[in-house]
Each structure stands twice: as structure tokens, then as C-alpha cells.
Amino acid sequence: MRKELVIAKKEIKGILRSKSSLLFAGYAIFFSFIAALGIKKSPNAIDTAVFCIPIVMGVFFAYTSTGKIFLREKRDKIIETLLCAPVSLRKIWFGKVLGAAVPSYVVSVLSAVLIVLISSFFLKFVIFPSRIFLLHMLVTTPLFIFASVGLIGLLYLLAGMKEVGAAGIIIFIGIFGALFESLSLTGEGYRISLSAELALFVASLVLTVLTGYLTRYLSRERIVTTIG
Amino acid sequence: MNVIEIKNLTKKFGDKVVLNGINLDVAEGEVFGYLGPNGAGKTTTMRIILGLLNPTSGEALVMGRNLAEDDEARGRIGVVLENDGLYEDQTAYDNLDYYAQLYDVSKRKERIEELLKFVGLYDLRYEKVGAFSKGMKRKLAIARALVHDPEILFLDEPSAGLDPEAQRMVRELIVNLSKESGKTIFLNSHNLDEVQRICDRTAILHRGKIVVCDTVENLREKFSKPVVLITASDKRNTERAFEILSSLDFVYDCEREGRTIKLTLREEKQSLVKILTEKGIEIEEIRKERRSLEDIYLEIVGENGK
Numbered sequence: 001m002r003k004e005l006v007i008a009k010k011e012i013k014g015i016l017r018s019k020s021s022l023l024f025a026g027y028a029i030f031f032s033f034i035a036a037l038g039i040k041k042s043p044n045a046i047d048t049a050v051f052c053i054p055i056v057m058g059v060f061f062a063y064t065s066t067g068k069i070f071l072r073e074k075r076d077k078i079i080e081t082l083l084c085a086p087v088s089l090r091k092i093w094f095g096k097v098l099g100a101a102v103p104s105y106v107v108s109v110l111s112a113v114l115i116v117l118i119s120s121f122f123l124k125f126v127i128f129p130s131r132i133f134l135l136h137m138l139v140t141t142p143l144f145i146f147a148s149v150g151l152i153g154l155l156y157l158l159a160g161m162k163e164v165g166a167a168g169i170i171i172f173i174g175i176f177g178a179l180f181e182s183l184s185l186t187g188e189g190y191r192i193s194l195s196a197e198l199a200l201f202v203a204s205l206v207l208t209v210l211t212g213y214l215t216r217y218l219s220r221e222r223i224v225t226t227i228g
Numbered sequence: 229m230n231v232i233e234i235k236n237l238t239k240k241f242g243d244k245v246v247l248n249g250i251n252l253d254v255a256e257g258e259v260f261g262y263l264g265p266n267g268a269g270k271t272t273t274m275r276i277i278l279g280l281l282n283p284t285s286g287e288a289l290v291m292g293r294n295l296a297e298d299d300e301a302r303g304r305i306g307v308v309l310e311n312d313g314l315y316e317d318q319t320a321y322d323n324l325d326y327y328a329q330l331y332d333v334s335k336r337k338e339r340i341e342e343l344l345k346f347v348g349l350y351d352l353r354y355e356k357v358g359a360f361s362k363g364m365k366r367k368l369a370i371a372r373a374l375v376h377d378p379e380i381l382f383l384d385e386p387s388a389g390l391d392p393e394a395q396r397m398v399r400e401l402i403v404n405l406s407k408e409s410g411k412t413i414f415l416n417s418h419n420l421d422e423v424q425r426i427c428d429r430t431a432i433l434h435r436g437k438i439v440v441c442d443t444v445e446n447l448r449e450k451f452s453k454p455v456v457l458i459t460a461s462d463k464r465n466t467e468r469a470f471e472i473l474s475s476l477d478f479v480y481d482c483e484r485e486g487r488t489i490k491l492t493l494r495e496e497k498q499s500l501v502k503i504l505t506e507k508g509i510e511i512e513e514i515r516k517e518r519r520s521l522e523d524i525y526l527e528i529v530g531e532n533g534k
Binding site: 003006007010014017076077078080081082083084085086087088219220221224225 | 241275278279280281282295296299300302303305307309310311312313314315317318326327329330331332372
């Protein structure tokens with residue numbers, strides 16, 4: 001696990017130093033503010049807001065980070081040197097996924113905290129989402145982000161440089177489609193039902209297992225021959 | 229002891245045969261030049277040795293192991309590929325530190341500082357690599373390849389794209405490495421001058437086949453027809469000598485420039501002076517010419533290219 005962490009640490013440092021981190025911090029504040037305005041009118045909407053906005057922010061941030069971590073390294077042929085290091089291909093992939101997923105999850109948590117804080121400020125009392133929120137933020141969201149990053153990262157490693165852009169967008173749309181579809185399971189009065197949360201959790205789990213299964217197709221030859 | 233062994237290595241991409249039954253051994257401590265024109269298959273060979281590509285048939289072993297399947301063995305080699313593999317948004321120090329951690333280097337700070345001093349980049353250690361010149365990047369890439377003190381160093385076109393001064397610096401660095409630390413170096417190059425200066429032994433790859441593999445000196449011996457330069461005392465002697473020499477059976481080619489006649493012989497002959505002096509020709513100077521690796525290379529590639 002140590003080498004995966006070395007790779008993850010390097011990627012996290014790179015992401016934190018990038019301008020997109022600041023941009024996403026700005027987005028998090030902006031969308032939390034907009035959500036808080038809605039919650040001010042209808043306090044029950046906090047469930048929908050914390051169900052949707054943090055995970056969307058996290059996945060969107062993950063999508064841009066994954067491009068930097070996987071695609072740029074492949075496009076610039078830096079990855080060839082990394083593939084010669086005494087680290088297995090799966091460990092390289094896992095380290096990079098971790099490196100993109102951790103900051104994305106932080107963005108997600110930050111969005112959720114901001115929604116609660118700003119809403120509480122507007123309402124002049126402390127408002128908390130329903131208890132399902134804990135399952136959502138502590139289990140489903142990180143799992144969903146990890147699976148999304150893993151799948152997109154895998155695709156970036158395996159696909160040719162021409163196909164990769166289009167395929168990345170298709171996966172991105174698919175992930176967001178699944179997210180918004182799960183919103184349709186929202187219960188009455190904007191309450192998030194347990195079934196909605198479980199549906200998203202199962203989807204995340206399936207995505208994670210599928211991604212894990214697909215890693216068996218990772219090969220150095222495939223990566224090297226699809227560069228440039 | 230051979231540390232690199234390539235046996236009947238063939239690589240096809242679809243129907244295209246890139247490498248066709250290559251056999252090669254590199255001994256411990258040797259600086260081996262793998263020479264060939266662009267597209268000959270040098271990088272493909274190196275990628276197969278490094279485990280980045282799978283052979284269609286045959287095998288490439290490093291220290292008796294297949295690098296594609298052996299993480300531990302990969303930890304005993306260093307690589308500088310055609311692309312430097314450096315992170316331009318990071319400092320020189322951070323680039324080395326990243327690989328030092330991946331290679332489990334103990335006393336990382338001391339090792340990194342030692343290497344940065346060795347390649348002359350210590351004062352720029354906290355500068356971002358993106359601001360470096362090509363030559364500086366190549367030196368840093370060599371330092372990165374050395375961070376874990378590998379037993380074998382693989383260099384793919386180490387001086388390609390560098391200005392002459394940077395080329396010289398990189399070459400000196402490689403020579404120092406070979407002399408001071410006795411590392412085995414496998415060098416891909418299409419630069420004949422570089423191979424001639426650095427390498428103990430060389431193989432010439434052409435159209436996926438090794439057409440020759442020997443020391444530079446032996447190649448000169450084997451492939452160069454003897455060349456003799458004869459300078460006659462005056463114009464009249466030059467004309468007469470040219471006439472006589474052109475008619476000799478063992479003379480392959482005869483050219484004249486001023487008072488100097490350049491003879492390419494089919495075989496070594498000691499009797500040239502005797503032949504000319506017996507005919508009363510006055511000779512001012514006679515000497516043998518050494519052929520460069522470039523002459524030999526062009527001859528080999530030319531012949532095989534026909």
C-alpha cells in the first residue's frame with residue numbers, strides 16, 4: 001500500500017496546487033449559497049440539496065482531476081517512465097485513482113458543510129439533513145466518486161488518444177445521468193428516501209466492482225501502444 | 229556474465245514485422261550501443277526488454293528475469309526514454325524525490341543532493357523543471373534514472389534533440405558513469421559519433437534484423453577495405469603512379485586529388501611502395517587511413533538496404 005500512497009500523495013499535491021482547485025472552491029461556495037437560498041424558503045429541501053450538490057461537485061471535480069492525472073501523463077508520454085518503476089500496474093492505477101478521489105471527496109464534503117452552514121445562517125437556526133445523509137456522505141459519495149474516477153482513469157489508460165475524449169464524455173454523461181435518475185426517487189416534500197439512497201449505494205457498488213473487474217485488462221503494452 | 233540476453237526475439241504489429249529473430253547478449257559492465265536508422269526497431273527492442281511491450285515470440289531477459297513480470301527486477305534498472313519522463317510542474321528535487329520513494333531509496337535527501345551535484349543542477353533544485361533547457365532536462369532524467377543506484381542503465385537516444393554543447397555534457401556524463409561506477413549501459417542511438425565515442429560494443433539493427441554485432445574496432449577490421457593515401461613528389465610522378473595503381477588487380481578504387489592518390493584495396497598489400505619505386509616513381513608520403521564507424525554503418529545499411 002505504501003507505493004500507492006506515494007503516487008496518491010504526489011497527485012493530491014499536484015491537484016491542490018492547480019488553479020482548478022481554487023475554481024472548484026468558488027463553485028462550492030456559489031452552489032451552496034444558491035442551495036441555501038432555496039432551503040431558506042423550504043427547509044425540507046436540505047435533503048435534496050445535500051443528496052445532490054456535494055456528489056455532483058465531487059464527481060465533476062474528479063472528472064477534471066482524472067484528465068490531469070491520467071490523460072496528460074499519457075499524452076506527454078511521462079507514463080512510460082513510470083511503467084518502468086518497480087510498481088505493479090494495478091498499484092499505479094490505484095494510487096492515481098486515490099489521488100484524484102480524495103480531493104474530490106473533500107470538495108464534496110466541503111459543499112455539504114457549506115450548504116448546512118449557509119442555510120443555518122439564513123434560517124437563524126442550525127438545520128441538519130435527515131440521518132440518511134450520514135450514509136450518503138460517509139459511504140455512498142466516496143464510493144461513487146472512487147468508482148467514477150477509477151472507471152474514467154481506466155478508460156484513459158486503455159483507449160487510444162483519439163477515442164479517449166469522446167469516450168470520457170460518454171462515461172461522464174452516463175455517471176451524471178445515473179445521479180439525476182436517482183433523484184427521481186426523492187420522496188415527498190423533498191425528503192430523500194432510504195430506497196433512493198440504497199439505489200445509489202448499490203449503483204456505486206456495482207460500478208466499483210465493474211471497475212475492479214475491468215482492471216484485469218490493464219496492460220503495459222496496451223498503454224504504450226495507445227500513446228500519441 | 230551476460231546481464232541482458234535476447235533470444236530469437238520477434239515482434240509483429242499486425243502483419244508488420246518490426247523485429248525479426250533478434251539474438252543479443254550484453255555483458256556486465258559493458259557500454260553497449262544499439263545502432264540503427266529511424267524506424268529500424270531500436271525503441272521496440274528496448275520497450276520489450278523493459279517489459280513495456282510483449283514479444284510475439286522469443287524472450288528478452290535482464291539478469292535472467294523478465295521485467296514485464298518482475299517488479300523487483302525492474303527496481304534494479306534505470307531508464308531514460310526518448311521522452312524525459314519528468315513532471316514539468318514540479319521542481320527538480322520533487323521529481324527525484326518521487327522516484328526515490330517509488331524505488332525505496334534510503335537516505336533520500338542525501339542521495340538526491342549527491343545526484344543533483346553530479347549532474348550540475350544542485351543550485352536549481354527548487355526550480356520547476358518546465359523552465360529548464362532540453363539539456364538540463366536530459367541531465368535531470370539521467371539523475372532520476374540513477375536515484376536508486378541501478379545495476380543497468382537503459383538510455384534511448386540520450387543526446388537526441390540537444391545542441392552540441394549539451395550533447396557533449398550528456399556524453400561525458402555517460403562516460404563518467406561507465407568508468408567510475410562500472411554500470412552496464414544499453415544505449416539506443418542513431419548517432420554514430422556518440423556510439424563510437426562511448427560504446428565498448430555495438431550492434432547495427434536494420435529492418436528488424438541485427439546485421440552486425442561487435443566492438444567498434446573489430447567492425448573497422450572486418451568491414452573496412454584497406455584505404456591507403458599516397459602522395460607523390462610532383463605532378464608527373466602523380467600521373468604515372470595513378471596510371472600504374474589503377475591497373476592493379478587488388479585495387480578496388482583509385483581517386484586522385486592534387487598530388488594525393490586515395491586507394492581502396494580489395495585486400496591488405498605490403499608491396500605498394502616496392503611496385504612504385506621499381507617503376508622509378510618518387511613518393512613523398514604513404515599512409516593508411518582509418519575508416520569511421522559512419523563509413524562502415526553506411527556500407528552495411530546500404531548493402532542491406534539494396
